[in-house]
Amino acid sequence: MKEQLDQIFSRHHGTRDALIPVLQDIQAEYGYLPPEAMEAAARFCRVAPVEVYGVSTFYAQFKFSPVGRNLVMVCQGTACHVMGGARVLEEVQSRLGIRPGQTTADGRFTLETVACIGACALAPAMVVNKDTFGRVKPEKIMEMLNGSGS
Amino acid sequence: MENEIITLTVNGKSVQGRKGQTVLEVCRANGIHVPTLCYHPKMPPYGGCRLCIVEIQNMRGLPPSCTTPATDGMEVTTHTDRLMRVRKTVLELLLAYGDHNCLLCEQTGNCELQDLVYEHGIEKVRFKGEFKPHPKDDSNTMIVRDQNKCVLCGRCVRACLEVQVNGVIDVAARGSDSYITTFNHQSLKDSTCVFCGECVASCPTGALTYKQARFRGRPWELKKVATTCTYCGVGCQLELNVKDNKVVKVTSDHEIPGPNQGSLCVKGRFGNDFIDHPDRLTTPLIKENGEFRQASWEEALDRIAGRFESIRKESGPDALAFFSSARCTNEENYLLNKFARAVIGTNNIDHCARLCHASTVAGLATSFGSGAMTNSIDDLKNSDVILVTGSNTTEMHPVIGSTIKRAVKSGRCKLIVVDSRKIDLVDHAEIWLRQKPGTDVAWLNGMMHVIIKEELYDKKYVDERTEGFEELKKAVAAYTPEKVEEISGIPKDDLIAAARLYASAPAASIAYAMGITQHINGTDAVKSVANLAMLCGNIGIEGGGVNPLRGQNNVQGACDMGCLPNVFPAYQSVTIPDVREKFAKAWGVDSLPGNVGLTIVETIDAAGKGKVKALYVMGENPMVSDPDLHHVEEGLKSLDFLVVQDIFLTETAQLADVVLPAACFAEKEGTFTNTERRVQRVRKAVDPPGKALPDWQAIAALASRMGYEMNYPDAEAIFKEICAVTPSYAGMDYQRLDAGGLQWPCPTKEHPGTKYLHKDKFVRGKGLFHAIEWIPPAEPVDDQYPFLLTTGRVLYQYHTGTMTRRSVGLNERYSECLVEINTEDAARLNIKDLDRVKLVTRRGQMEAKARVGEMTEEGTIFVPFHFSEAAANKLTLAALDPQAKIPEYKVCAVRVEKVA
Ligand code: SF4
Ligand code: SF4
Ligand code: SF4
Ligand code: FES
Ligand code: FES
Numbered sequence A: 001m002k003e004q005l006d007q008i009f010s011r012h013h014g015t016r017d018a019l020i021p022v023l024q025d026i027q028a029e030y031g032y033l034p035p036e037a038m039e040a041a042a043r044f045c046r047v048a049p050v051e052v053y054g055v056s057t058f059y060a061q062f063k064f065s066p067v068g069r070n071l072v073m074v075c076q077g078t079a080c081h082v083m084g085g086a087r088v089l090e091e092v093q094s095r096l097g098i099r100p101g102q103t104t105a106d107g108r109f110t111l112e113t114v115a116c117i118g119a120c121a122l123a124p125a126m127v128v129n130k131d132t133f134g135r136v137k138p139e140k141i142m143e144m145l146n147g148s149g150s
Numbered sequence B: 001m002e003n004e005i006i007t008l009t010v011n012g013k014s015v016q017g018r019k020g021q022t023v024l025e026v027c028r029a030n031g032i033h034v035p036t037l038c039y040h041p042k043m044p045p046y047g048g049c050r051l052c053i054v055e056i057q058n059m060r061g062l063p064p065s066c067t068t069p070a071t072d073g074m075e076v077t078t079h080t081d082r083l084m085r086v087r088k089t090v091l092e093l094l095l096a097y098g099d100h101n102c103l104l105c106e107q108t109g110n111c112e113l114q115d116l117v118y119e120h121g122i123e124k125v126r127f128k129g130e131f132k133p134h135p136k137d138d139s140n141t142m143i144v145r146d147q148n149k150c151v152l153c154g155r156c157v158r159a160c161l162e163v164q165v166n167g168v169i170d171v172a173a174r175g176s177d178s179y180i181t182t183f184n185h186q187s188l189k190d191s192t193c194v195f196c197g198e199c200v201a202s203c204p205t206g207a208l209t210y211k212q213a214r215f216r217g218r219p220w221e222l223k224k225v226a227t228t229c230t231y232c233g234v235g236c237q238l239e240l241n242v243k244d245n246k247v248v249k250v251t252s253d254h255e256i257p258g259p260n261q262g263s264l265c266v267k268g269r270f271g272n273d274f275i276d277h278p279d280r281l282t283t284p285l286i287k288e289n290g291e292f293r294q295a296s297w298e299e300a301l302d303r304i305a306g307r308f309e310s311i312r313k314e315s316g317p318d319a320l321a322f323f324s325s326a327r328c329t330n331e332e333n334y335l336l337n338k339f340a341r342a343v344i345g346t347n348n349i350d351h352c353a354r355l356c357h358a359s360t361v362a363g364l365a366t367s368f369g370s371g372a373m374t375n376s377i378d379d380l381k382n383s384d385v386i387l388v389t390g391s392n393t394t395e396m397h398p399v400i401g402s403t404i405k406r407a408v409k410s411g412r413c414k415l416i417v418v419d420s421r422k423i424d425l426v427d428h429a430e431i432w433l434r435q436k437p438g439t440d441v442a443w444l445n446g447m448m449h450v451i452i453k454e455e456l457y458d459k460k461y462v463d464e465r466t467e468g469f470e471e472l473k474k475a476v477a478a479y480t481p482e483k484v485e486e487i488s489g490i491p492k493d494d495l496i497a498a499a500r501l502y503a504s505a506p507a508a509s510i511a512y513a514m515g516i517t518q519h520i521n522g523t524d525a526v527k528s529v530a531n532l533a534m535l536c537g538n539i540g541i542e543g544g545g546v547n548p549l550r551g552q553n554n555v556q557g558a559c560d561m562g563c564l565p566n567v568f569p570a571y572q573s574v575t576i577p578d579v580r581e582k583f584a585k586a587w588g589v590d591s592l593p594g595n596v597g598l599t600i601v602e603t604i605d606a607a608g609k610g611k612v613k614a615l616y617v618m619g620e621n622p623m624v625s626d627p628d629l630h631h632v633e634e635g636l637k638s639l640d641f642l643v644v645q646d647i648f649l650t651e652t653a654q655l656a657d658v659v660l661p662a663a664c665f666a667e668k669e670g671t672f673t674n675t676e677r678r679v680q681r682v683r684k685a686v687d688p689p690g691k692a693l694p695d696w697q698a699i700a701a702l703a704s705r706m707g708y709e710m711n712y713p714d715a716e717a718i719f720k721e722i723c724a725v726t727p728s729y730a731g732m733d734y735q736r737l738d739a740g741g742l743q744w745p746c747p748t749k750e751h752p753g754t755k756y757l758h759k760d761k762f763v764r765g766k767g768l769f770h771a772i773e774w775i776p777p778a779e780p781v782d783d784q785y786p787f788l789l790t791t792g793r794v795l796y797q798y799h800t801g802t803m804t805r806r807s808v809g810l811n812e813r814y815s816e817c818l819v820e821i822n823t824e825d826a827a828r829l830n831i832k833d834l835d836r837v838k839l840v841t842r843r844g845q846m847e848a849k850a851r852v853g854e855m856t857e858e859g860t861i862f863v864p865f866h867f868s869e870a871a872a873n874k875l876t877l878a879a880l881d882p883q884a885k886i887p888e889y890k891v892c893a894v895r896v897e898k899v900a
Helices: A002-010 A016-030 A035-045 A049-058 A078-082 A085-096 A138-148 B023-029 B081-096 B112-119 B155-163 B198-202 B266-270 B297-315 B330-344 B358-367 B378-382 B398-409 B424-428 B440-453 B459-465 B469-477 B481-488 B492-504 B522-535 B555-560 B577-587 B600-608 B629-637 B695-705 B715-725 B734-738 B808-813 B823-828
Strands: A070-075 A109-114 A126-128 A131-133 B005-010 B013-018 B075-077 B143-145 B169-172 B179-182 B208-210 B223-228 B237-243 B246-251 B285-288 B291-294 B320-323 B385-389 B414-418 B431-433 B508-512 B546-548 B614-618 B641-646 B658-661 B670-673 B678-682 B787-792 B818-822 B836-840 B845-853 B860-864 B892-898
Touching: A002 A016, A002 A035, A016 A035, A016 A049, A035 A049, A049 B169, A049 B179, A070 A085, A070 A138, A078 A085, A085 A109, A085 A138, A126 A138, A131 A138, B005 B023, B013 B023, B081 B112, B155 B169, B155 B198, B155 B398, B198 B208, B223 B678, B246 B266, B266 B808, B285 B297, B297 B320, B297 B614, B297 B641, B297 B658, B297 B695, B320 B330, B320 B600, B330 B555, B330 B577, B330 B614, B330 B670, B330 B695, B330 B715, B358 B522, B358 B546, B378 B398, B378 B508, B385 B398, B385 B492, B398 B414, B398 B424, B414 B424, B414 B492, B431 B492, B440 B469, B440 B481, B440 B492, B440 B522, B459 B522, B481 B492, B508 B522, B522 B546, B555 B670, B577 B715, B600 B629, B670 B715, B678 B734, B818 B823, B818 B836, B823 B845
Parallel strands: A070 A109, B005 B075, B320 B614, B385 B414, B385 B508, B414 B431, B508 B546, B614 B641, B641 B658, B787 B860, B818 B845
Antiparallel strands: A070 A126, A126 A131, B005 B013, B143 B208, B169 B179, B223 B237, B237 B246, B285 B291, B285 B658, B670 B678, B787 B892, B818 B860, B836 B845, B836 B892
16 A cells, blocks of 8 residues: 555645545546555645544545445435335345445445435435446345346 | 823723733723623633624724734724624524523533623523534543533634644634634543643533532632742643642632643643542551551651661761652752751761752852853743754643643744654654764754854854853864764754854844763763854853753742752852851751762662762652663662651652651642742642641741751741842742743842843853863663664653552553653564563563554663663663753663563
8 A cells, every 4th residue: 555655645745735635546546545544645745634534524525435346326306215215225225234425334235315416206226337227116226236246 | 112102082081001001901001891602801802702892983883802913093982772782692692502590500600601601690691593503522531521511712722823822723614604623522531631721721601520529519618819820841830720628629820920821731731640649648657567557757756766866876977878859848948958968977868869959959050150040931932043962842741831832833933953852843843853862962062063163153152251262163163064963863964054054143042951961971961062152152142051940849949949969058069168167057057067968869879879878868769760770779778777758658668667648739838940940939738648748848847856956837938048148049038929920140138130141241240161082871782682672761750750650540541651652663572552562671671552653763772761660760771960960761772672
């Protein structure tokens, strides 16, 4: 990891201003922000590690665990909400045993929520990788996950 | 410009302020109340809570007064219906997004949120927040974090980042999801938190509270007694919170004047549970047939008086010796000095300053004419460069450590660290020089070599205010950066850069501690430090100075009080007949001894040889603190009679014939003198346990029994006598000290005390340069003992651990000796983190667990000395500095073995 980080750092000045670009590069490299990389970034930019944590949790773009092989997005927009999107989310959470933003221990699924994916007519909606599912019934969820996930 | 007076109208009344103040500051200064929550006077304003909003003529919206600069002619209104409506809404939202059950909250009665809600007459919360409860962080024994009571004011974040500069916590996420977190959401216990408690002190609500104080008293039931911390030489002012004769918790107040402005460290804030520990001594003990039995004060004092009399009669006064204590008050130290000299008639009195800073006292006295810290703690903020060497400041003097980190963070000050260990301050330093232990004179000479060669020194200052420059110049000529690199391992370019940086500063301060002093050439190293500072004109100016950081809470005072074998109070020499006469008169005796007495290490030797027969130890623990412990034990065991006066049955007390139970700092009145020469009050908060008495009462009672009346109604009466015979304290009294302490010299009642010494003129006239050659450590490494051993302290323990090891919180953090070893060395020896290792030197051995890491350099081993079961001082060398007689704790040769 040290070499990759050194490479990233070599492209920036070690100041507070560089923090966000540095974090973006780290995420581009690893797909998320590993804790050790955040600590290294803190040393490089001469800020406290917790400041890096504070800044990176402020922006939705940063992820804190590696992204799984399959991305599951459950819509929580208004239309889906009205049509039972919350129950869909609950079901996915309990099936996979993770909360939004987390990844299953086997690295298979990462769960995210989104606010409207433009399929309101089909609410409640859910996306697994490239497949969009509409009128999702909680009891069918495992099927969808297994069908579309690798 | 800063002091330009401006006039504003607030609520229709004309008020005055200074340019640069905020609207809120002007209001507060004029006694106008504006509600606030995120504002804290110690911190930069944040403008987050919006409670301090006001209306300002010609300004749109409702600007927060805490961030709005006050300007001349401004018209401000603090209370209107509109303002009250917005404030109410803000408060209701805070209540909706939290779980504020005041009934169950420790902070009730002392909570700013509670007060604000009451002030705004909020009966009912109109909103229902989608509030998701957070789990409490109850992971440690000191601080409870209950985020459900957090109002996200950010005060704790600024306390940690801006005031203590620890940077452990921050706000994560955003909007209504935000919360306070450590790095990667660890519990406080697993985070980098050092438990200074600054965040707790600054939290306006019950989100951060003292765990040990839970259910032990509501705020209005607690009596707060302001006093001086007993732990280290910083001398922080703190408040003991008392209920039912028990200290429930320790708080701080930034409005109490003192060196710390409300900051404390973990020991001061969480380390005072030793006070009512069941192990406290409560009655005198007399040893009979090898066993202690309880005794009355009468019997114990009679026994001591009788034995002292007979030993003096048979073997003369110099067969008795006294160890006074850097932990006791000035009054007690003064009295013991008087007892030894006037009652017994010996100069055999010394204390553990010998073991830490005797070389400072000796070195600085010859260079400058006074052996104390030249400048003040607060003055560090005026330095352009601070050079820290041989001081792990953030652990040993935490509050000074934070002062230094704040100075660096402000951007005006650059830090140079010279230390063989990778201490925390290294992270804040511009330049870090990693020298081999025992090579300080070499790198100091090297820096001066560069400064002289490049003509960066202060020629005018050197000409006008110093002498001996030519000799110095000759001596350092040989210390080229190349040669210094060979000796010390410091890369020559780094040395040159450090020399240039130090020399370029208009005001540069040097702070050092035992890393410089505890060597066979400790006095030389101190003189070298003095040389460097004088060379660049840094003595006698604001922000400059040579600042030895004294270890124990009253080590400066014990020295000032004459608990040294060669001087009376205020360093007046025992060898000068006029001085002796003056003290004989003051003390009402015919004559006083004029021969210099024995130092600590010499006393132990003399005891072993039967020359010293009786020893009186007040509040010290030489059985852990002194070098070469086998030798100490032999010495103490050969005594005819040993008296120990302490708060616990220490390792030393166990060897005593008579043990006297002492009151601790919270149980008596008096004064301590901190490292910056500031004399501060110690006040009684609780009664001593059982029959324990303040040390001064025991000494006075003993003197009276021996036919010398010591009638003092209270500690203040002793202090008056001190001021009469100690010129540097002459202008002090308890009333004056109550206003925030006074820094000596303070010769008259009108004198404000002295912030920095040697202004315009050195105490000795001209500052004296010394030509000094580097000599290698007494015990070099060899094949058999291939590592350098160095000893020291850690944040969570103090001295020989008698108090700190009885504190729940401190022991949770650091409860056993950990031997630090470098990763590379550990790999070679096949030692893993927390493996047991054995350390062997020519004098002894010890076992402990290893801490593998990068703190120490390859080839070097570090051991903290606080632990009697893993006593580092079984290993150390009693080789003495010939000038100050300080032992070489910091370097000896050692072998490391893995224990199978
Ligand atoms: S106790 Fe001190 S170090 Fe720990 S979080 Fe609070 S302010 Fe920071
Ligand atoms: S924990 Fe206390 S100080 Fe910190 S943000 Fe919350 S309420 Fe403010
Ligand atoms: S820094 Fe020293 S004086 Fe201050 S609280 Fe800590 S131990 Fe006490
Ligand atoms: S709200 Fe779910 S797709 Fe629009
Ligand atoms: S006190 Fe001014 S915004 Fe909080």
